[in-house]
Amino acid sequence: MIRKLGSWALTTLRKMGDMLIFLANAIYFAFIPPFKFRLLLKQIRFFGNKSMVVILLTGSFAGMVLALQLYYTLRKFGSDALLGPAIALSLIRELGPVLAALMVTGRAGSALTAEIGIMRISEQIDALSSMALNPFRYLIVPNLVAAVIVFPLLTAIFDVIGIFGGYVVAVDLLGMSGGTYFSQMEVFVDMKDIRMGLYKSLSFGLIVAWVCCYKGFNTGYGAEGVSKSTTEAVVTSSVLILIWDYFMGSILL
Amino acid sequence: MIEIIDLVKTFDGNRVLNGVNLTIADNVLMAIIGKSGGGKSVLLKHLIGLLKPDSGKILVDGTDITTLGSRDMDKVREHLGVLFQGGALFDSINVYDNVAFPLREKTKLSESEINDRVIQALNDVGLKGMNMKFPAEVSGGMRKRVALARTLITEPKIVFFDEPTTGLDPIILSSIHRLIMTTHKKYRFTGVIISHEIPEIFDVADRIAMLHEGVIVETGTSDEIKNSLNPVVVQFINGGLEGPIAAV
Ligand SMILES: Nc1ncnc2c1ncn2[C@@H]1O[C@H](COP(=O)(O)OP(=O)(O)O)[C@@H](O)[C@H]1O
Ligand SMILES: [Mg+2]
Numbered sequence: 001m002i003r004k005l006g007s008w009a010l011t012t013l014r015k016m017g018d019m020l021i022f023l024a025n026a027i028y029f030a031f032i033p034p035f036k037f038r039l040l041l042k043q044i045r046f047f048g049n050k051s052m053v054v055i056l057l058t059g060s061f062a063g064m065v066l067a068l069q070l071y072y073t074l075r076k077f078g079s080d081a082l083l084g085p086a087i088a089l090s091l092i093r094e095l096g097p098v099l100a101a102l103m104v105t106g107r108a109g110s111a112l113t114a115e116i117g118i119m120r121i122s123e124q125i126d127a128l129s130s131m132a133l134n135p136f137r138y139l140i141v142p143n144l145v146a147a148v149i150v151f152p153l154l155t156a157i158f159d160v161i162g163i164f165g166g167y168v169v170a171v172d173l174l175g176m177s178g179g180t181y182f183s184q185m186e187v188f189v190d191m192k193d194i195r196m197g198l199y200k201s202l203s204f205g206l207i208v209a210w211v212c213c214y215k216g217f218n219t220g221y222g223a224e225g226v227s228k229s230t231t232e233a234v235v236t237s238s239v240l241i242l243i244w245d246y247f248m249g250s251i252l253l
Numbered sequence: 254m255i256e257i258i259d260l261v262k263t264f265d266g267n268r269v270l271n272g273v274n275l276t277i278a279d280n281v282l283m284a285i286i287g288k289s290g291g292g293k294s295v296l297l298k299h300l301i302g303l304l305k306p307d308s309g310k311i312l313v314d315g316t317d318i319t320t321l322g323s324r325d326m327d328k329v330r331e332h333l334g335v336l337f338q339g340g341a342l343f344d345s346i347n348v349y350d351n352v353a354f355p356l357r358e359k360t361k362l363s364e365s366e367i368n369d370r371v372i373q374a375l376n377d378v379g380l381k382g383m384n385m386k387f388p389a390e391v392s393g394g395m396r397k398r399v400a401l402a403r404t405l406i407t408e409p410k411i412v413f414f415d416e417p418t419t420g421l422d423p424i425i426l427s428s429i430h431r432l433i434m435t436t437h438k439k440y441r442f443t444g445v446i447i448s449h450e451i452p453e454i455f456d457v458a459d460r461i462a463m464l465h466e467g468v469i470v471e472t473g474t475s476d477e478i479k480n481s482l483n484p485v486v487v488q489f490i491n492g493g494l495e496g497p498i499a500a501v
Contacts, residue, residue, distance in 0.1 A: 118344075119343075119344075122339050122341060122344075123337040123338065123339060123341040124341050124342075124343055124344070126298070126301075126303050126335075126337060126341065127335065127337055127341040127343075129301075129302075129303060129330075130301050130303070130330060130333060130335040130337075131330065131354075131355050131358070131359065131407075132327035132328075132330040132331050132359070133358055133359075
């Protein structure tokens with residue numbers, strides 16, 4: 001029993017070490033030329049293209065749900081005039097970065113792991129190495145950099161769409177004045193809040209690309225490998241996003 | 254010259270290579286035969302430095318490549334060409350770009366010089382008008398030929414072919430074998446072909462080595478192998494069910 005626990009702890013530690021070395025390697029090659037700008041653009045397009053629809057959809061509904069729920073709560077305290085800033089703050093500080101990251105993970109992250117995993121088992125990664133070309137430069141770095149660029153943008157879109165979704169519910173359904181909705185927002189939302197959202201989405205981008213690339217790159221030998229690593233990538237990324245969100249929240253509060 | 258000395262490799266308790274010894278002289282076309290799952294691809298991955306052995310050495314022109322760091326290994330790889338078992342074409346780019354890829358990434362040739370060489374290479378493997386197709390859109394035999402063109406376009410000094418003909422029909426099989434022989438005559442590379450194609454491989458390779466249970470059990474010219482008295486070799490080249498090789 002104790003031995004089993006010990007060996008489990010050891011393999012887990014070794015896997016974590018592996019992942020850290022992978023990240024260190026990726027970051028190292030991100031700063032050493034030659035850079036592959038074409039591949040970077042391609043991956044930016046990949047993330048954006050894959051995730052845009054789902055971001056628009058979930059963003060607008062997140063804002064609408066927030067409007068309904070917060071209106072109910074705020075009215076109990078007699079402060080329903082603050083609905084606008086309440087929605088904006090929830091989205092900008094918390095829900096925007098987290099939900100957008102989870103959505104991109106499910107959509108683009110899983111596709112990324114599957115793509116790299118297939119390159120692994122079909123020996124395309126070996127082919128790169130055998131040509132004396134560094135797979136990190138061609139596969140990992142472009143994704144890491146692309147995610148760090150794209151995540152904040154997608155999060156911003158998520159926030160804006162969410163705020164408008166909330167507006168539609170608040171004004172058209174709940175009969176609030178549109179002027180109040182936005183003017184209170186300007187009063188209560190600080191640069192600090194926006195910065196917090198930005199830091200979160202930047203780090204989520206790094207986490208998702210890191211985990212998804214790692215899982216794809218280390219796809220196991222054999223046919224079940226790709227589906228297994230895709231599932232693991234989504235689960236691990238999602239868990240890490242939420243854990244990291246808590247840490248960021250407690251540090252930056 | 255490639256010298257493999259006492260090469261041992263184990264995966265999670267599964268000993269795949271159990272002391273492989275083999276010497277491959279310059280400009281020779283050497284075939285490695287042996288049953289599926291016997292470790293032929295694993296051996297090849299050691300030769301290109303993608304796997305590190307548990308013990309043993311691989312000397313390429315006297316340098317032990319098993320101890321090289323990645324930068325020095327890359328210098329050795331500049332002179333290698335590898336045709337992977339499934340072709341390993343990059344599926345996000347088309348046939349033309351696949352063949353052009355090593356030239357674009359590894360040389361300073363102009364785009365028009367690259368174009369000349371890619372057209373020539375695709376001609377050599379009998380593929381015209383396929384330039385814009387993606388790997389997923391062409392047949393298995395064509396993929397192998399595109400991969401062959403990509404492998405040879407850098408004119409490597411040592412070329413490894415991992416089952417270049419497995420799963421192809423007899424006509425394409427002959428055409429790929431002929432391609433390997435003609436390019437070998439033309440460029441005089443040292444070649445290692447992993448193959449199951451008995452008896453065709455006897456007409457292609459200069460020498461044959463048989464890998465069985467993690468060791469090289471026999472090496473010789475085609476005639477020597479055909480006339481071997483080693484029961485493992487006899488059973489393998491005759492496809493017999495009775496003998497030292499367990500039929501599943
Ligand atoms: N990366 C790996 N990890 C674990 N086992 C492997 C790996 N590569 C190959 N093997 C195992 O090694 C054995 C030999 O495989 P391989 O070299 O592909 O055989 P073949 O002679 O058909 O090319 C098989 O049992 C295979 O499962
Ligand atoms: Mg094989």
